[in-house]
Amino acid sequence: MSTTTTDTGVAQVRVIRRDGSVSAFSATKIHVVITKAFLAVGGDGVASASHLHPMVTELTDQVQSALLRHTRPETTLHIEQIQDQVELALMRGGHHKVARAYVLYREEHAKARKTVPAAPEFRVKKADGDLAPMDWDRTAAVVNEACADLEDVSPELVLAEVRRALYDGITADELAVALVMSARTLVETEPNYSFIAARLLLDQLRREVLTRVAGRPVEATGEQMSYSTYFPEYVRLGIALDRLDPELAEFDVNRLAAAIRPDRDAKFDFLGMQTLYDRYFLHDDGVRYELPQAFFMRVAMGLALREDDREARAIEFYELLSTFDFMCSTPTLFNSGTTRPQLSSCFLTTVDDDLKSIFQSYQNNALLAKYSGGLGNDWTPVRGMGAHIKGTNGQSQGVVPFLKVANDTAVAVNQGGRRKGAACAYLETWHIDVEEFLDLRKNTGDDRRRTHDMNTANWVPDEFLRRVEADAQWMLFSPDETPDLHDLYGLAFAERYRAYEQAADAGEIRVFKRVRAVDLWRRMLTMLFETGHPWITFKDPCNLRSPQQHVGVVHSSNLCTEITLNTSSDEVAVCNLGSVNLANHVTSAGLDAERVKRTVHTAVRMLDNVIDINFYTIPEAERSNLRHRPIGLGMMGFQDALFTLRLVPGTPEAVEFADRSMEHISYHALSASADLARERGAYETFDGSLWSQGILPIDSIALLAEARGGALDVDTSSTLDWEALRTRVRGGMRNSNTMAIAPTATISNICGVGQSIEPLFRNLYVKSNMSGDFTVLNRHLVADLKARGLWDEAMVSDLKYFDGSLAPIDRVPDDLKALYATAFEMPSEWLIEAASRRQKWIDQAQSLNLYIAAPSGRKLDNLYRLAWHKGLKTTYYLRSTAATSVEKSTLRGTDGKLNAVRPVSEPAATPTGTPTATAAPPTTLAPSAANEALVCSITDPDCEACQ
Template sequence: MSLSSPSQPKPVGAPVTAMADAPANDFAIRVLRRNGSVSQFDATKISIAMTKAFLAVEGRPAAASTRVHDIVAQLTREVVSALERRPGQGRVIHIEDIQDQVELALMRSEHHKVARAYVLYREEHNRQRGAKEAAVEASPAIHVRRADGSRVVLDEARLKAIVQEACEDLQGTDVDAILAGTRQNLYDGVSEAELAEAPILASRVLIETEPNYAFASARLLLDKLRTEALSHVSGVSQSATEAEMAARYADYFADYLTCGVEAGLIDAELARFDVARLGAAIQPERDRNFQFLGLQTLYDRYLLQTGGVRFEMPQAFFMRVAMGLALREVDRESRAIEFYELLSSFRFMASTPTLFNSGTQRPQLSSCFLTTIGDDLGAIFKAVKDNALLAKYSGGLGNDWTPVRGLGAHIKGTNGQSQGIVPFLKVANDTAIAVNQGGKRKGAVCAYLESWHIDIEEFLDLRKNTGDERRRTHDMNTANWVPDLFMQRVETNGDWTLFSPDEVQGLHDLTGTAFKTAYEAHEARADRGELKVFRRIKASDLWRKMLTMLFETGHPWITFKDPCNLRSPQSHVGVVHSSNLCTEITLNTSDSEVAVCNLGSVNLAQHIGPNGLDQGKLAATMRTAMRMLDNVVDINFYTIPEARRSNLLHRPVGLGLMGFQDALHVLSLPYASEAAVTFADESMELISYHAISASADLAEERGRYPSFAGSLWSRGILPIDSIELLAEARGGLEMDRQTRLDWQTLRERVMRVGLRNSNMMAIAPTATISNICGVSQSIEPAYQNLFVKSNMSGDFTVVNAALVRDLKARDLWDEVMISDLKYYDGSLGPIARVPEELKALYATAFEIDSSWLIEAASRRQKWIDQGQSLNLYLANPSGKALDSLYRLAWNRGLKTTYYLRTRSASHVEKSTLSGTDGKLNAVSATVPMACSIDDPTCEACQ
C-alpha cells in the first residue's frame, strides 16, 4: 500500500487509466521521497495503493474486483486532478502530500473503513521509518541549484535566521513548525526559486490555526522580494536579512530610482527630488506590517518589475506613489514625506490606478469615468473607443445608454428601423474583454438604462445564461437607473409607459416634479397616437422582473435617479445620468463632459483609540488625504480631452472609508445593532465635516473650483441640508437628520471662501486596497470568520484575528473550534459552547438582517455628497424579501445599491488546509450571484 515502493505487484484489475498513464511532459510533477531523492510522478502507484486498501477491507471475491476497479479508477482521477491544480509547473511534491490527497479522496467518497485502514497503515510505516531514521547518524547534505547551474550547500543557519526573524514578536507562531514544513519540501538539487518558496508555503498552511502566521508568511515573502530587488538594482546576486535591509534601505532606494528611470518605468523627475532626504525618511520596519494576502497582492500586481523580476520594495513603492503625488508641490520633499507617512501607516490608501501609475511616465491616477452615449452611429463608436482608451490605464467605466433610441425606432438616414441598444452593448462588452490593462486585471464597465426606455426588458435579460447569445453580455455589469415616479407607481400598482428616447427628447435630463410633469405629458401624447414607439405595462410587473433578474443573474443593480440628482451639489451645471462601475460616483455627464473621479479611502480601524474614534487623528488624516486627492486632478494623465475638461472644471474627488467592520470589532459593537448604526452616523459625520473643511482650506490656498458659483455649496446647502430637497420632491422622506458638530460655522465659511472640489465623498468597494492594508472591505460586514479567499493572486486562508483573540481569552480556540468553523462555513451560530455575545459580535454577512446594512447606509448617506457601494446579503432570498429590502433602500433615501449576494448550494471544504497550499480547499460558494469574493470589477475602483 506504500506509494513509495517502486516494485509493488499490479493487482488484478488495477485501474491504469489514461490520466494515470499520462507522460511526464503532460503532467510535469516530480515526487520528493523521504530519503531526499526525486522521481517522476507515476499515477499507477496511487491506483495500486488504493486497490490494496480496498481489498484489505473487503477481501478478494471476483464480484468485488470489478466494483473496486471502477471505484479506484474514479478516485485516482480525482487525486491526479487535485494534484494538477496545484500552482506552478514542474512542481516537486512530497510523498506525504500525495498520500494526504489519497486519504482525502477516500474520506470524501465516504469509504471510511478503507480510509481508516489506509491511515493505520501509514501510521505504522511512519513509526517504523522514524525508528530507522533515529539510527541514522547524519543525513546527506542538501545542495541548492543556482540560476547559473552551479550548486552550493544549503545555508541552514541563514534559513533558520530568516524564519526566526519572520516569527519575531508574533505570539503563537512556532519557528520549528515552519522549519519542519520547509525541510519537507527540500531535496538535493532544489532550485533557488523553490528554496525561496518552501518556507512561505510551510508558514501559510498554518494560518488557519494561528492568524499571526499571516504576518510570518508575509515576512518570509519579503525575504524572497529582498533578494530579487537587491540583485536587480545592483546587478549582482545578493540577499539580506530583515535587519541587514533596514541599514541598507536608503542606499537601495537611490539605486532603485536610478534603475526605474533607466528602465523607462519611473518619471525622470522623481530622480530630481532630494533622494537622500527621502531615503532617510523611509521606515523599513513598516514592511513587517503586511499580512500575506496584502503583500502577495502587492508582489503580483503593483510592484514595479522588469522581465518578471520585482525591483521595488514596499516602502519604496509607497514613497514612489507619494513622490508622484507631490510633483507640483512647492516643498515637494516635505509633502512627499507627509504623503508617504499616511500611505505606509495604512491610515489612508489611494486607489489602485493611483498606486499603479503614480510617479510613472503615464500617471493615469483616476479611478472612475462616466460617459453618456449619443444617439448616432458616430457617437456610439466614439464612446466604445473612449471606453478602450480609458480602460487601458486602469479606469473603471460607467456608460449611460439611455439616449440611444430603442428597438423599432425610425432611422431617418436609412429610412429603416433601429435594432435598439443591445447590439451596441455587445460591442462594448467585447471591448472590455479585449482591453485588459496589460493583463493586470480585467477591463470593467457598467451600462446604465433608465427604467422607461423601450428596451428595458431586453436590458434586464443581458446576463441570462439562456436565449440568443448575440443578445447577451456576460462580461458587462448592468444597472437600472430608476426614477422616483416609477417607485411611486409600483407602490400604487399603477401603469408604466415605456418610450424610445428619440421621441421623448429631454426626458432623461429631468428629475423630480419636472420629470413627473413631462412624463405624464408624454403618456398623454402616446394616448393621442402622437408617438410611434411605446408600450404600457404594470409598474409592479416590471419591478418584479427587475428583482427576479437581480436574484437570478446578479444584474442589473438598482440605483435611484432622483436622490442622485436632487442632492447633487452640481445640479446648476448639468445632470447626473448614471453612476459608475461600482455605483458610488454620482457626477454630471454630457456629450462634451466625461466625468472623472479620483478615489482613496480612510482606514477607519487605524483611527480607533482607547477612547473610541480618535477625532484629532482622523482630522489630520483627512487634511492630508484631501490634498493628495486634489493633486491627482492636476498631475493626472488624461487619455481623452472630455475627461480633462470635466475634471479641471469641477475637480471632484471621492474620499471613502474601509475597515468599518474591524472598527466595530475593536469597539465590541455588533453590526446588527443600534449602536453600530449610530457609529456609522457619527464616523461619517466626522469624515464629512473634515473633508469639507479640508477642501475649504485648499480653496483658500489654491482657489475655488471654477464651477463653484451657483452650486448648492455656494448657497449654503451642504449634504445634510440637501435632504430637504429630496423630501420636498417626494412629499416626505424617512431619513434621520440629527447632527452633532458645528455645521453652521462651516456652512458660513464655505459660502465665504468656497471649496476646491465640487464633490468630496464616495464610499467605494476597496476590494484590493483593503487586502493590502489587512482590513475588512469598505463598509462590508464580515464575510465569514474562516474561509479561503480567491483572487487573481491565488487562494488565501482568511481567519478573523479579532475572533481568535476573543476565543483564546475564553480558552475556546483549539482544533475542535477550527473544525467546527469549517463545518459551519465560518459561522459561530450553531456552535453551542460559544457565548451569545460573541455570536452577536462576530455574526457574518448572511446572519445579519440586511435591513441593518440599509439603516447604517442611510445614516451615512445624509453626510455624503455622492454615493456608497452597498452590497446586500440574503441567506434565504424570496420575492417578498427582495421587494421589502429594495423598497426600504429607496424609502431611506439611498442613492444606489450594488451587488445582491445570496448563498449558493456548495460550501467551504470541510477538510484541513494543511498540505494543500490552500488550493484544494478554496471556497466554492456562499458567493454572490455572478460575482467572485474578490470581484475584479470592484478592483477597477479600488
C-alpha cells in the same frame, strides 16, 4: 482522458518523495492508491469492479485536475501534497469511511517514519548550476527573524514544514517559496503565521531587488542593503528604465530616504504582501526592484510633484500611506511617480444615439481601461428595438447588440494583465429594451444578445417605484421619441413622463409598450437574484442631492455604484479615490476625532493633487476633471472598528457609530476642501452649486424629501458645528464632490482590514484574487477565544465544519457569537439603516452590498423598497448563501496558490474566467470547485474594479 490509461501531458511534472528522490508524476499510481483505500475498508466486496473502477477513475481525475490545472513544464509536487488531494477528493465525494481509514494510514506511517534515520543533507543549485550544501543555519536564522516579536508561533514548526518541500538540487528561488509556503500552511491555526509568511516573502523580495539593483546574482539572503543606501539607487534605476518620472530625481532623495521607516515592512500580512508583490511593485522584465517602503515613498513623491515644499509634503503623504491610516486607490498606487501617471479610478460616459458616438465610446472605453480605469456607461439615449432609422428607412435592432461589443471590448483590454478591464452599462427603467437588458447576464438564449463579462445596472426613477407601490401601469418608450426624459428627474420627470403616456394613447408615439409596474419590478429582482445583475440604483436621489445639478445631470453611476457625477456628450466624468482606514482611528474608548481630522485633511490634499498630475487618455475626461475637480474619499475597516469598540453589528449602537464616524469624515472632508479653495482657488463651476448656496449633503436631504412629498424615512440628527462650516463652504470649495465609499476590494487587503463598510463575511474562509487563494482567519476572534482558553485544533475544525460561523458551536459564549456574527446571521435591514445614516453625509454614494441568507421574492421586494424609502442612492451586489462553502478538511497546505516565483510544489495562479450563473438559483457567493468560498464577484480573480 482517463488517468488510468495514460499520463500523457504530465511527464515533465516531478514528484519529490520523502527520501528526497525525484520521480515522474503518475496518475496511474494515484488510481492504485485510491483503489487500495476502498478495498481496505470494504474488502473485495466493497463494490463490483464495474462500479468501483469508474468511481475511482473519476476521483483520480479530480485529484489530477486539482494538482495540475495550472502547471507549467517542470513543475514539482511533493508526495504529501498529492496525498492531501487524495484525502480531499475522498471527503468531497462523501466517502467518509474510506477517507478516515486513509487518514489513519497516513498517521501510522508518519509515526513509523520518525524511527527511520534522517535523510541525507540537501544541496541547493546556484545560479551557475553548481550544487552547494544547504545552509540550514541561514535558513533557521531567516525563519527565527520572521517569527520575532510574534506570539504563539513556532520557528520549529515552520522549519518542519520546509523539510517536506525540499529535494536535492532545489534552486534558491524554489527554496524561498518553500519557506513562504511552509508558514502559510499554519495560518489557519494561528493568524500570526500570516505575518511570518509575509516576512519570508519580503526576504525573498529583498534578494530579488538586491540582485537587480546590484546588477549581479545574489545567492544568499544574508546580503543586505539599507533603505538609505538602496532608495537613491532605486530612483536612479527606475528613471534609467524609463519607468519613473525623471522629475523624481529633482527631489532631495537622501532626505526622503532618511524619512523611510523600514520597521513598517513588518506590518503586512501575507495576503497584503503577496498582493503587492504580484501586482504593484515595479519590475524589469519580471524582476522586481521596488521594496515596500520605496513603493509608498514613490507614490507620495508622485503626488507631491506640484507642491511648493515637495519633500515635506512627500514625507507627510508617506506617513499616511505607510501607517495604513489612508490608502490611495489602485490606479494611483500603480502609476503615481511613473512616466504614465494615470491615477484616477472611475470614468463615467454617456453614449449618444448615433453610430459615431457609439463607436467613439468603444475607443474611449479601451483607452480609459488601459491604465486601470473602471467604467460606467450610460446607454439610455440609444434608441430601442423597432425604432425608425431615418437614414436607412429601416428599424433599429436596439441597444443590446451594441452592449455586446462593449462587453468584448472590456475583455480585450485587461490593463496589462494586472486587472481585467471592467465596465458597467446603465439603462433607465422606461427604455423599451429594458426587458432584454435584464436578460443580458443569463446563460440561456441567443449568446449574441448576452454580455457574460460586463456588469449591468438599472437606473430607476422615483416615478417607477411610486407606480410599483400603487400597483399601477408603466409605459416603455424608445428614447428617440422621448429624448428629454433622459435629462429630467424628480417632479419634472414625472410630469413629462405622464405627458408621453397621453401622447402614446393618442397615437402620437410609434414605439411603446405598457406593462404592469409590479411585474417589471419583480422581474428586475428575479434577474438580480438569478444572475447577480442588473443592480438597482436610483436616479432621483443621485440628481436631487447632487451639488452640481446647475451644470448637468447624473445619468449613471460607475462600475462599483459609488460615483454620481454629471456626464454629457462632451464631458466624461472622472473620480479620484482613496479610503480612510477606520480601524486605525478608533480605540476601545471610541473614535479618535483628532486623528480622523489629521488623516482626512492630508488625504483630501492628496486626492486634489491627483487632478493636476493625472495623465489623461482622452480630452473629454481632462476637460471634465479640471472644471469640476471631484474626488471620492471613502473608508474601509468599518467592521474591524466595531470589533475594537465591542459593538455588536446589527444593533442600534453599531448604526449610531456608522452615523457618527461618517459625520466626522464628512465634516473634515468639506473643511479640507474649503481650506484648499482659499489656498488654491475654488473649482471652475462652483458658482451656482449647492455649495455656493450653503447647502451641504445633510441639507440636501430636504430637497429629496420635498420631491417625494415628504415620503422619506431618513434620520437627520447631527453632533458637530455644521453652521460654522456652511459659512466657510459658501466662500468656495476646491472640489465639486468630496466623498464616495468604494469597495476597496484590493487596498483593504494591503492594509490587512475588512473591505469598505462590509460586515464580516465569515470568521474563517478562503479568499480568491489574482494572486491566488488565501486563508482568511478573523484575528480579533482568535484573540478573544485565546483569552477564554477556547482556541485549539477542535475550534479550527468546528469553524471549518460550520463555514466560519460561531452560532452552532456550543462552547462559544453568547457574547462572542453576537459580536462575531457573520453577514448572513444578522438582519439585512441593518445594513440599509447604517447606509442611510452614512448617505446623509455623503455628496456621492456608497458601494453597498446586501446580504440575505434565505432569499425570497417577498424579502427582496421589502429590502429594495426599504433602500429607496431610506434615501439610498445606489445598491451594489446582492449576496446570498451558497449550497456549499469552506472545505471541511482539516488538512494544512490546501489553502491555495502562491506565485511569487516559480513554486516548488504548487503551480502558479492564473486568472480564471468570471463565474457565470447556473441553471439553479445562482448566488454571488458560489464556491469554486476547489476548497474555497469566494466572497462574491468583487473578490473574484477577474473583478477588483475600483480599488
